[in-house]
Amino acid sequence: MASFSQGIKQYIEELKEVKVNLISSYQDTLYDIGDKLVYYTPLKTGLASSNWSVGVLGYIENEREVIAGLKGAASLNSMKEQVKQLDGTVTVEYSNPVEYIDDLERGSSQQAPAGMITPTRVIWLR
Secondary structure (H helix, E strand, C coil): CCCHHHHHHHHHHHHHHHHHHHHHHHHHHHHHHHHHHHHHHHCCCCEEEEEEEEEEEEEEECCCCCCCCCCCHHHHHHHHHHHHHCCCCCCCEECCCCCCCCHHHCCCCCCCCCCHHHHHHHCCCC
């Protein structure tokens, strides 16, 4: 009976490790998607690329004041921390509070005529 009990305990530990690995992969994927959004965001002033966030749908926990001129670094640093709070049990969204982000998504910049979401989606839906 002891070996059966030990086998169950070992199986439970292995499942815990699988869960940790799945959450880590999920978080890495969320960050990578955010990284592509930043990459495809036009860089004139850096305002739009520096203000991406990821969080729970309808509520971005680490929403911050608009940051100017960091060419995406603020977005990536923030997202690195934001994804650590997400474990795959909620629906997430990416947001950007910059006033003209919708115009950029509709292709108003020659740097990103397809917007930011479309090219990012193409990469992740292959």
